[in-house]
Amino acid sequence: MKNNKKEKLVPELRFPEFEGEWENNKLGNIAEFDKGKNISKADISEDGEIECIRYGELYTRYKEIIEEVYSRTNLDKEELVFSEKGDVLTPSSGETAIDIATASCINKDDVALGGDINIIRSDINGNFLAYYLSNKKRTDVARLAQGISVIHLYKSHLKSLSVNLPSKQEQQKISSFLSLIDKKIELLKKKKELLELYKKGVMQKIFNQEIRFKDKDGNDYSEWEEKKLGEVCSNKKSGLLAREIKEEHDKYPVYGADGITGYSDKYQERQDFVSIVKDGAGVGRVKFCRGKASVVGTLDIIMPKGDNDIFFLYLLLSMLRLRRYVVGSTIPHLYFKDYRNIKVEVPSFSIQVEISQTISLLEKKNSNIDRIISSTQVFKSGLLQKLFI
The missing domain is CATH 3.90.220.20 (DNA methylase specificity domains)
Known part of the structure; x- marks a missing residue:
């Protein structure tokens, strides 16, 4: 027996003032x-x-x-x-x-x-x-x-x-509503861009020592000390085998050149660390990585030596022009031994922590904007499927 019931041409989601079929x-x-x-x-x-x-x-x-x-x-x-x-x-x-x-x-x-x-x-x-x-x-x-x-x-x-x-009035209502959402997304992206520029400016002034931090009594901290980068940090190679990396979500993330690239049932580093792309596309890219994670073989793990803050180390490495030390044409490479002797100025541990907290706060604000952008885009995607037929 045939079902001759015709499906009505109405959207799943509709503004209440409109009715009738499209x-x-x-x-x-x-x-x-x-x-x-x-x-x-x-x-x-x-x-x-x-x-x-x-x-x-x-x-x-x-x-x-x-x-x-x-x-x-x-x-x-x-x-x-x-x-x-x-x-x-x-x-x-x-x-x-x-x-x-x-x-x-x-x-x-x-x-x-x-x-x-x-x-x-x-x-x-x-x-x-x-x-x-x-x-x-x-x-x-x-x-x-x-x-x-x-x-x-x-x-x-x-x-x-x-x-x-639908009617022209409903067409206008739908398009105007979606346009408002797009404008909100663009404003959020602009806000993120401006905050990123502000962060870069603050970092530039901090590492040029134009912004000076004071202790709780209002006194200047001790002067920054010149050191070789190799005195501040060390590098480790990835010990992860390709077969150990899984696409499905497992216990611990594995970082690649563009962020998390897979997962593993074990991790190489318990503590937070800095990763640097040492081979191939994205060579020289610096990323702060949370602990209980690993990296692929094209990345180096950078860890602080002695009394140095890991997030400050990430900021310090981000300010260096490491691409100057890239070798190779077909496949570019960046070796720690080639840039470990760079001279850098490093403050005391207490100043490092204050710098880290200052920049971390700005990065958290940017992450919050990212989350709002993502949730708004997901909201828009749902609307685009339900407002139309």
Whole structure:
């Protein structure tokens, strides 16, 4: 017996003032299509008079809504295709189908649009359509793309795309709400960037001794002492075998060049330590690592000698230009023996602790911003699936 009950075209999550079903249609029935023209990388000019967008920027620089345009050109206007406010742009070629399955709404008139850009022009709210195509419909758009070495997405493909649309009022409500979330994320990212710049400035002044710490009685601490780096710290090699690293979450993390790369059922270092990439990509990168962890073979473990604070050591190493000591061209290497004789100035242990606490507080603030950004992005991802059909 057949079930003839038709599923209603309503989203899982909806603003309370709206009701009724959305309408299904083919994008080709409700939109017109055009294509950009010209504008190579060589045509970009910092002092150009015409704002422009090249196709590659659609998946490297821009997100769903374009309010500010970064590139300019001085090409002849007669040779260009220009935007109308509300146009939705998609790249028509790229390396992978999922890369080019992205859409951006340009909210400005008269922006020159380069070749390999599909232009979708319709009465649909452009911001709504860009969010829709880039998220809920992204997999469907990717399936329409064709090619092997170079993937193409032509207007003939996009015309066949099935879309579900609410009233213009609901389109506006959804896109405005998502835009507010995006603005919050951008503000948080800017706040993080400014805090990072502030932290770097404070560190620079501390290690130049422009900022001086005082004891509890208000007196200056003793002067910093010049030492060789090898007198302050020592290095250890990784003793972890590749077969001991597991992808699934085990007891103890294993650090690689970009952070935690796997897990192991044992650890090499009980105490907190500093890791430095000594071979390959990212050589010279310094990271503070929590204890009960290990590193892969391309990293060195750096530990303090004597009465030195581990987090201060991390900050000290971060300030050094270790890439000067990199050798090798095909595979770069950084050996401890080559930089252990660097002369550094080191304060007393009590000052080291104060410096560590000061910078650690700033890093914790940045970590808190990171967490808020991540949770907001997760919230947005959920909305993008539930607000659309």
